[in-house]
Amino acid sequence: MGEIGDGHIRAKAKPKERFQPINRKPTMSDVARLAGVGAMTVSRFLSGAVPVSEETAKRVQIAIEQLKYRPNELARAFRGQKSRSIGVIIPYLYDPFFATCTHAITTVARGNGYSVLITTSNEDTDTEFDEAEHMLQHHVDGLVVLPARYRQTRLTRSLFGRTPVVIFDRPIPDESFDTVLVQNTSGSHKIVEHLVGHGHKRIMFLGLSRSLFTINARFLGYRRAMQEAGLQEDVFFGCQSQEDTLKALEERMRSSKPPTAVFTSNTLATRYVMNALYHLGLRIPGDVALAGFDDFDGAELTSSPLTVIRQPAQEMGRVAANLLFERITRGEIPRTGTKVTLPVEMVIRRSCGCKHRTPVLVSA
Amino acid sequence: MGEIGDGHIRAKAKPKERFQPINRKPTMSDVARLAGVGAMTVSRFLSGAVPVSEETAKRVQIAIEQLKYRPNELARAFRGQKSRSIGVIIPYLYDPFFATCTHAITTVARGNGYSVLITTSNEDTDTEFDEAEHMLQHHVDGLVVLPARYRQTRLTRSLFGRTPVVIFDRPIPDESFDTVLVQNTSGSHKIVEHLVGHGHKRIMFLGLSRSLFTINARFLGYRRAMQEAGLQEDVFFGCQSQEDTLKALEERMRSSKPPTAVFTSNTLATRYVMNALYHLGLRIPGDVALAGFDDFDGAELTSSPLTVIRQPAQEMGRVAANLLFERITRGEIPRTGTKVTLPVEMVIRRSCGCKHRTPVLVSA
DNA sequence: CTGTTAGCGCCTTCAA
DNA sequence: TTGAAGGCGCTAACAG
Numbered sequence: 001m002g003e004i005g006d007g008h009i010r011a012k013a014k015p016k017e018r019f020q021p022i023n024r025k026p027t028m029s030d031v032a033r034l035a036g037v038g039a040m041t042v043s044r045f046l047s048g049a050v051p052v053s054e055e056t057a058k059r060v061q062i063a064i065e066q067l068k069y070r071p072n073e074l075a076r077a078f079r080g081q082k083s084r085s086i087g088v089i090i091p092y093l094y095d096p097f098f099a100t101c102t103h104a105i106t107t108v109a110r111g112n113g114y115s116v117l118i119t120t121s122n123e124d125t126d127t128e129f130d131e132a133e134h135m136l137q138h139h140v141d142g143l144v145v146l147p148a149r150y151r152q153t154r155l156t157r158s159l160f161g162r163t164p165v166v167i168f169d170r171p172i173p174d175e176s177f178d179t180v181l182v183q184n185t186s187g188s189h190k191i192v193e194h195l196v197g198h199g200h201k202r203i204m205f206l207g208l209s210r211s212l213f214t215i216n217a218r219f220l221g222y223r224r225a226m227q228e229a230g231l232q233e234d235v236f237f238g239c240q241s242q243e244d245t246l247k248a249l250e251e252r253m254r255s256s257k258p259p260t261a262v263f264t265s266n267t268l269a270t271r272y273v274m275n276a277l278y279h280l281g282l283r284i285p286g287d288v289a290l291a292g293f294d295d296f297d298g299a300e301l302t303s304s305p306l307t308v309i310r311q312p313a314q315e316m317g318r319v320a321a322n323l324l325f326e327r328i329t330r331g332e333i334p335r336t337g338t339k340v341t342l343p344v345e346m347v348i349r350r351s352c353g354c355k356h357r358t359p360v361l362v363s364a
Numbered sequence: 365m366g367e368i369g370d371g372h373i374r375a376k377a378k379p380k381e382r383f384q385p386i387n388r389k390p391t392m393s394d395v396a397r398l399a400g401v402g403a404m405t406v407s408r409f410l411s412g413a414v415p416v417s418e419e420t421a422k423r424v425q426i427a428i429e430q431l432k433y434r435p436n437e438l439a440r441a442f443r444g445q446k447s448r449s450i451g452v453i454i455p456y457l458y459d460p461f462f463a464t465c466t467h468a469i470t471t472v473a474r475g476n477g478y479s480v481l482i483t484t485s486n487e488d489t490d491t492e493f494d495e496a497e498h499m500l501q502h503h504v505d506g507l508v509v510l511p512a513r514y515r516q517t518r519l520t521r522s523l524f525g526r527t528p529v530v531i532f533d534r535p536i537p538d539e540s541f542d543t544v545l546v547q548n549t550s551g552s553h554k555i556v557e558h559l560v561g562h563g564h565k566r567i568m569f570l571g572l573s574r575s576l577f578t579i580n581a582r583f584l585g586y587r588r589a590m591q592e593a594g595l596q597e598d599v600f601f602g603c604q605s606q607e608d609t610l611k612a613l614e615e616r617m618r619s620s621k622p623p624t625a626v627f628t629s630n631t632l633a634t635r636y637v638m639n640a641l642y643h644l645g646l647r648i649p650g651d652v653a654l655a656g657f658d659d660f661d662g663a664e665l666t667s668s669p670l671t672v673i674r675q676p677a678q679e680m681g682r683v684a685a686n687l688l689f690e691r692i693t694r695g696e697i698p699r700t701g702t703k704v705t706l707p708v709e710m711v712i713r714r715s716c717g718c719k720h721r722t723p724v725l726v727s728a
Numbered sequence: 729c730t731g732t733t734a735g736c737g738c739c740t741t742c743a744a
Numbered sequence: 745t746t747g748a749a750g751g752c753g754c755t756a757a758c759a760g
Contacts, residue, residue, distance in 0.1 A: 073503065085481070115481050436753055
């Protein structure tokens with residue numbers, strides 16, 4: 001008793017009701033009552049934007065601590081019509097490349113005082129659509145989407161209304177979205193050129209499917225490099241599984257003109273090919289040289305450290321997030337989205353035939 | 365004109381205001397007005413819990429589609445005092461193990477109609493604390509936390525109040541939290557036993573620091589296995605970097621009684637050791653056998669496919685999320701949390717000296 | 729089966 | 745510098 005604010009309990013409060021009724025989180029007016037001020041004063045104290053007298057501030061501060069008051073972000077978001085959260089939709093979280101991008105996004109978001117709502121589409125366009133809906137219902141202030149690749153995307157500008165969206169890693173037809181990509185084509189062009197430089201004439205390309213944007217773009221780089229060198233293409237699409245890859249590779253290697261070098265267009269294909277080569281008893285780079293698109297943890301530990309094109313995953317995430325926050329801040333949706341294409345690097349190790357003991361980086 | 369509901373526009377509506385005023389997302393009452401019903405009818409139609417006449421339902425349905433109405437989850441959450449979202453705090457998203465766990469958590473969450481708010485602590489206890497605060501302000505209905513390991517944790521039951529929390533992978537002192545772990549000790553015991561079975565007498569242990577729960581637990585498994593075999597320990601803590609690891613390993617390998625086998629207690633140590641051995645010109649398993657805790661993508665591609673203990677990352681995530689949702693549903697916070705310890709598997713490849721061409725799984 | 733009222737916690741607006 | 749009123753969109757509780 002005798003506490004500051006004692007006399008300010010509203011008359012209509014039931015006798016048993018103390019400052020912090022059990023089982024209910026303290027609200028701003030609880031704090032206000034305890035501090036003997038109006039709720040608005042507490043609000044202003046919290047926002048810091050409007051001056052509050054020192055004396056009052058102290059009382060409010062004490063009340064907040066006493067009640068362990070935490071502002072209700074839900075109410076804030078509801079009231080303010082903005083949630084201060086962004087959504088991220090990616091195919092899989094366990095893909096190291098996606099995870100790294102996402103990590104960068106969350107870091108930027110934190111820097112802007114934003115929360116990140118995350119979900120996975122499992123590469124399914126329907127799931128992706130549903131999750132986008134879900135995020136919009138949650139009134140995220142913006143979205144970063146790494147679109148699922150199978151079937152036709154269902155993401156359109158009209159779905160998102162005035163909510164900014166940044167499309168990531170794989171473009172979608174709608175021109176109005178901001179998009180962040182990497183140099184898929186010139187990267188693979190560079191690395192195939194490197195293989196050509198080693199004197200290879202028969203360089204095989206392996207990939208999952210030409211219907212995938214990134215894979216196709218990488219294929220085009222390979223094609224261009226081969227054409228420029230006056231060499232004949234040797235292409236296999238269909239690295240669905242270890243078995244398919246092995247079968248395809250075995251057939252080619254047993255042919256009269258087997259490839260002397262192989263270029264794999266993503267990590268999975270690289271893995272499959274390495275296993276297949278091991279299975280076939282072929283040494284890298286002695287029997288076949290190997291180079292791949294996309295670096296991965298452990299690429300330096302393989303029997304022959306891999307030469308690869310490295311994508312700037314962190315940078316991609318950062319750029320995408322910054323682009324998004326710019327849009328959120330500006331509040332305007334462009335008719336034509338910004339397209340950013342980030343450079344990649346070639347990491348020269350030994351699988352291509354180079355002799356370096358340590359990796360060499362080359363911008364591509 | 366003549367449209368159903370035309371006559372129901374409230375008189376007080378300004379003349380220019382049509383059903384969907386530009387630049388404002390449609391609300392439930394917009395829908396209600398257009399359908400010529402009360403807002404509650406729309407609410408009930410949406411919830412599906414209370415019957416609505418077929419005729420009315422149709423009108424509401426049409427109005428919803430016409431306005432492209434989307435329920436405002438923010439308002440729902442605010443109103444209902446629950447956000448239908450859970451929070452996940454992990455050290456790094458780009459750690460494949462963490463990412464895989466998180467993926468499983470998001471999958472379970474989606475199954476329950478929940479959203480996932482995710483953030484990273486960067487292994488910093490202060491960041492972790494702040495982020496936990498932040499999530500609580502967002503009124504998440506529950507949290508899964510993979511605690512940062514350095515310094516003392518600042519997470520306590522009182523911080524979270526009545527919000528359920530599941531602690532993950534690394535326990536913290538507070539007994540009241542539900543916790544999901546794996547068999548760190550018995551897993552490493554098993555794999556060291558396996559090395560002993562190969563006839564090794566001098567088996568070295570390498571790890572980052574004994575102050576880390578998981579590393580210490582794995583060390584204890586090593587210690588027990590060595591004691592049981594009557595062998596002498598050979599331990600190095602301090603695999604901070606490639607250099608430190610190389611230095612320590614080099615010294616031991618040049619000694620009069622060099623280890624004939626090495627057990628590494630996490631992926632990073634494994635990587636460092638592999639690089640170091642390569643650098644020292646030692647072959648695996650010819651010169652030194654190697655076995656590690658924690659499997660990783662590509663472990664089968666290394667010059668000598670690695671024998672490892674595999675943690676059930678997906679399963680861990682699933683179990684943790686399910687535990688959390690049980691608590692959320694029940695709504696009661698236990699005095700003493702449930703402790704779940706999941707089994708691990710030994711994946712026998714060739715780095716230990718086994719001759720299998722394909723991996724062999726052994727429960728540990 | 730349907731409508732009305734009230735209020736969740738906060739902050740904008742207005743008044744003192 | 746401070747307070748009071750009102751309403752964001754939704755739904756529980758209570759009529760009808």
